[in-house]
Amino acid sequence: MLLAWQSVASHAWAVQDAEVRIKRVTPRVSQARLAVTIEIENLFSEKIIGTIRSGLPSVVFVDIELAEKGGRRIARQRIVQSISYDIWQERYTIERDTLRRTLANFDSMQQASSTLHDIEMSALAQLKGQLSYVLTVQAGISPISGRQSQKFSSWLQDSDEIRSDVGSQERASGFQLNLSKLVSFLIGGDKRRGNTSPERRIEFRISELK
Amino acid sequence: MVNFRFQTKFMLATLLITLLPVVPLYFLIDKFYQTSIEVGLNPQVEGALEGAAGMSQLLFAHYKEALLEIVEAQAQKTDAAHADSKIGQSTLSLPTDLSLFEALDLRALDRQGNVFAAGHTGIEWRAPALSRSEIASLIDGSSARIVPHANSPAVLMAVAPIPAQNGILIAFARTNPAFVRSSHQIVEVNQMFKTIGLLRDDLRQGFVFAFFIVYVPIAALSLLVGYFFAKKVTAPMQILADGTQKIASGDWQHRVEYAAQDELGQLVTAFNRMVEEVKTRQDRVVQLEKMTVWREMARVLAHEIKNPLTPIQLTVQQLNDKYDDKNSAYGLLLKECTDIINDELQNLQQLVREFSEFARMPKLQKTTGSLNELIAETARRYRDLDITTKLDSEVPEMLLDFEKMRRVLINFFDNSRYSIHEKGSGAIVITTQKTGEMVLLRFSDTGTGISEQALAKIFEPHFSTKKSGMGLGLAIVRNIVQEHGGSIRCNSELGRGATFDIELPMNAVAEQIVG
Numbered sequence: 001m002l003l004a005w006q007s008v009a010s011h012a013w014a015v016q017d018a019e020v021r022i023k024r025v026t027p028r029v030s031q032a033r034l035a036v037t038i039e040i041e042n043l044f045s046e047k048i049i050g051t052i053r054s055g056l057p058s059v060v061f062v063d064i065e066l067a068e069k070g071g072r073r074i075a076r077q078r079i080v081q082s083i084s085y086d087i088w089q090e091r092y093t094i095e096r097d098t099l100r101r102t103l104a105n106f107d108s109m110q111q112a113s114s115t116l117h118d119i120e121m122s123a124l125a126q127l128k129g130q131l132s133y134v135l136t137v138q139a140g141i142s143p144i145s146g147r148q149s150q151k152f153s154s155w156l157q158d159s160d161e162i163r164s165d166v167g168s169q170e171r172a173s174g175f176q177l178n179l180s181k182l183v184s185f186l187i188g189g190d191k192r193r194g195n196t197s198p199e200r201r202i203e204f205r206i207s208e209l210k
Numbered sequence: 211m212v213n214f215r216f217q218t219k220f221m222l223a224t225l226l227i228t229l230l231p232v233v234p235l236y237f238l239i240d241k242f243y244q245t246s247i248e249v250g251l252n253p254q255v256e257g258a259l260e261g262a263a264g265m266s267q268l269l270f271a272h273y274k275e276a277l278l279e280i281v282e283a284q285a286q287k288t289d290a291a292h293a294d295s296k297i298g299q300s301t302l303s304l305p306t307d308l309s310l311f312e313a314l315d316l317r318a319l320d321r322q323g324n325v326f327a328a329g330h331t332g333i334e335w336r337a338p339a340l341s342r343s344e345i346a347s348l349i350d351g352s353s354a355r356i357v358p359h360a361n362s363p364a365v366l367m368a369v370a371p372i373p374a375q376n377g378i379l380i381a382f383a384r385t386n387p388a389f390v391r392s393s394h395q396i397v398e399v400n401q402m403f404k405t406i407g408l409l410r411d412d413l414r415q416g417f418v419f420a421f422f423i424v425y426v427p428i429a430a431l432s433l434l435v436g437y438f439f440a441k442k443v444t445a446p447m448q449i450l451a452d453g454t455q456k457i458a459s460g461d462w463q464h465r466v467e468y469a470a471q472d473e474l475g476q477l478v479t480a481f482n483r484m485v486e487e488v489k490t491r492q493d494r495v496v497q498l499e500k501m502t503v504w505r506e507m508a509r510v511l512a513h514e515i516k517n518p519l520t521p522i523q524l525t526v527q528q529l530n531d532k533y534d535d536k537n538s539a540y541g542l543l544l545k546e547c548t549d550i551i552n553d554e555l556q557n558l559q560q561l562v563r564e565f566s567e568f569a570r571m572p573k574l575q576k577t578t579g580s581l582n583e584l585i586a587e588t589a590r591r592y593r594d595l596d597i598t599t600k601l602d603s604e605v606p607e608m609l610l611d612f613e614k615m616r617r618v619l620i621n622f623f624d625n626s627r628y629s630i631h632e633k634g635s636g637a638i639v640i641t642t643q644k645t646g647e648m649v650l651l652r653f654s655d656t657g658t659g660i661s662e663q664a665l666a667k668i669f670e671p672h673f674s675t676k677k678s679g680m681g682l683g684l685a686i687v688r689n690i691v692q693e694h695g696g697s698i699r700c701n702s703e704l705g706r707g708a709t710f711d712i713e714l715p716m717n718a719v720a721e722q723i724v725g
Contacts, residue, residue: 050260050404051404051408054260054263054397054400054401054404055397055400055401056401056404056405086358087263087267087397088267088270088360088362088363089358089359089360090267091358143404143408144405144408144409148405151405152402152405152406152409155402155405
């Protein structure tokens with residue numbers, strides 16, 4: 001099963017907000033390669049917007065799989081984009097691999113992060129014109145990046161250390177500090193949290209593509 | 211089986227005690243967590259934090275506007291001054307009254323990036339340096355603007371064109387550190403708050419996992435301790451159970467070994483003592499039964515033998531009386547025969563007396579007296595023997611049947627005398643010693659001793675190593691000692707002598723004296 005994300009769909013906000021959806025998947029041939037353009041809808045819920053605007057970075061995941069219809073998998077890619085907002089300079093930044101884009105307003109950031117242009121999937125030589133291929137796409141957004149989780153873990157530990165500095169009776173045992181570390185360790189992993197779209201599948205033939 | 215059941219019960223009890231608090235504790239922790247989350251993450255707090263963050267941003271926007279005004283005004287002034295050719299490479303005059311910024315740094319640059327005028331006001335502060343490429347990217351702007359500089363509210367940067375010089379004025383402002391610190395804190399707390407809201411379920415899960423991670427080893431440790439104690443408690447019980455089974459199957463010599471002095475140790479000691487007493491009593495019962503049989507036999511024998519003795523004796527007398535001395539040879543024969551018959555009759559009468567005495571064994575007639583004195587007095591009768599006495603002065607007066615005890619001593623002396631004579635030489639040593647609630651009387655000689663085979667039977671009736679006697683002496687001795695509630699044992703090595711140990715209790719004596 002493709003894209004078996006550990007979705008935390010039980011969050012109340014995820015139910016309230018509109019579901020993330022893959023609006024359009026457009027494959028095309030470009031420079032002897034098969035590329036795909038993906039448009040995502042409802043990526044930014046109210047909750048996500050609030051989170052981003054507080055300065056917390058969010059992470060957009062897009063998983064793409066190319067396979068022969070009813071046959072073998074040819075390629076699989078995971079695109080990860082980090083979106084952050086500089087509350088002092090009032091600008092958005094999108095980071096993907098080594099690429100970094102700075103955008104002055106939310107709309108342009110939304111536009112840029114919701115549309116992924118010409119993601120290369122395979123060399124055309126590897127594909128056969130008469131065969132049908134299937135592209136499966138799933139996307140999601142997590143308002144907590146791995147870095148943020150770690151930061152939260154260190155907050156937990158720091159808060160406990162502050163408490164220890166105050167000189168509470170618990171300090172003598174040192175047990176509280178260890179417990180906090182344990183809790184932070186348990187929640188500090190790079191788990192996927194957030195809103196995930198259903199899978200979108202499109203079928204095509206190379207010969208039909210422009 | 212006993213071990214398994216008890217251990218299992220013990221382990222189950224430990225498990226129950228360990229696990230019982232888990233459910234209420236879990237719900238309690240969960241409730242605490244939910245309550246604290248609800249208290250902390252309420253909309254008012256969230257709103258206040260967002261409001262504070264908004265205020266910080268608003269204040270920062272105000273700083274930006276103020277800096278923009280300053281940079282525009284200074285750019286116009288510089289432009290005018292330059293147009294009037296009032297300044298060359300000179301110092302810019304800046305307002306000294308800075309209410310918003312801690313420091314302000316202005317640089318007027320020509321198109322090549324050369325500074326032709328500069329000014330600084332406020333505290334000592336080195337404004338950030340700009341590279342030529344950064345300057346080049348700023349030069350073409352047509353209006354005054356804020357330039358994003360760093361992800362921090364600490365430093366603001368603005369730029370405005372100076373048309374006359376075809377250059378730009380770059381301004382750096384350092385904001386109030388208290389504002390910077392507060393803003394950072396507000397933003398950080400707001401982010402933390404939002405993260406807690408987003409990680410609410412993960413956090414709860416984390417606490418639950420942490421609780422179980424801490425609890426599971428504790429529970430395992432408790433079980434381990436429970437198992438250890440169950441084993442520690444059941445081990446001696448198992449030994450006790452095994453010992454009971456061995457004793458029940460007839461091994462009366464078996465004793466349970468358990469060194470600890472705890473309650474179980476006391477139980478084991480009591481058990482061993484009980485086995486010892488049961489064994490002693492059982493031996494005594496067996497002995498008494500045997501003795502009863504022997505006595506009955508002795509009584510019947512004495513009766514059956516005694517009855518024809520008198521007619522035989524009378525008949526022999528009659529034979530002698532009726533002889534008329536006519537045949538001297540016959541007369542001599544008759545005398546020899548009747549002498550033999552009379553001797554044998556005397557032996558038989560002695561036998562009957564001993565049997566009768568053994569069969570009768572009257573009840574003890576106890577009186578208070580000194581055992582040591584009895585020994586000394588009896589020893590004096592045997593001046594022909596080499597006797598040494600070591601009598602413990604701590605031995606108190608005792609309630610004994612002194613006639614019977616004298617008989618015991620006489621029996622020992624007679625036996626020793628016989629044994630020493632057989633060997634040719636030897637000595638006797640008699641000691642007494644008070645040992646706890648008992649008095650030990652030890653009678654030793656260095657005579658011929660008793661063989662190992664004979665040692666096992668010396669207290670049996672009708673057993674003797676002597677050439678004469680009926681072999682009832684030591685049987686009677688043991689009977690007398692046991693009647694006194696004591697015990698007797700003999701150690702001997704053939705050729706080296708024998709030692710008899712008699713233990714007599716003092717407690718019964720003391721009780722009777724007090725009574």
